[in-house]
Amino acid sequence: MSLSDIFFVRRPDQNISYRNKIDRKHVDFLICSNDTLRPLAGAELDDTSHNKPDRVERDRFVNEVFKSAELKLIRFENKRTYTIQEVRERIDEIFAELSKEEVKTYAAVSSEKASVPTCPKCGIPMVLREEKKGDRAGEKFYGCSNFHKCREVVRY
Ligand SMILES: [Zn+2]
Incomplete structure (x- = not known):
């Protein structure tokens, strides 16, 4: 999924380079809330190419984007096969950090925000x-x- 489908750039007319930057980058998966489709976390499969210098730089940028939007990013080691068990454990681990109350507040806030339209021209709330x-x-x-x-x- 393209980062520009998940995030927006503030004052896009002044930050064109950042808009282009998130436009060209993707994450492998986006985990969303069942009720609201609000994004809860991104997931990436890191293969050995992630050790190359340009990939390291790219990963750092993607990490920063998720961090500044306060969205979690879960990195999985890229493997030929996965067991549902281990994927589930990793995800549970991440979401355990958020208490049940926080998740509820998060969902309430997000349904409020979900009703705000996006500018047809700029693509921002x-x-x-x-x-x-x-x-x-x-x-x-x-x-x-x-x-x-x-x-x-x-x-x-
Ligand atoms: Zn606008």
Whole structure:
């Protein structure tokens, strides 16, 4: 899955190089919540190519992206076969770090966030705003978080 399908770059017009950078990178798997499809963790299969200098640099960048979005990234050693048991144990281990309460809060927050539309032009979450003046004063709408650069609007 492309990193740009999971993450967005703030102020994309000023951070084009980062947008291109996440556009060209992928993770092997994305683990999502059953209820909300909110991403919970990425998973990567690390084969021996991950020891090459350019791969090391790439891995470091991907780690940083996940870290800054506070999303977990689970690295698996790339093997010919896996047992469900060992994969399950690794994933359980990671999620055990989050208490049940945290997972619940996470899910609640994410369903709230899930209702926020994405700017059709910039592909980043929009912000709920209120019309200040004119006939429509008091009316709510979603504006792009990239305003003033982008004036895209979505009805509330
Ligand atoms: Zn926009």
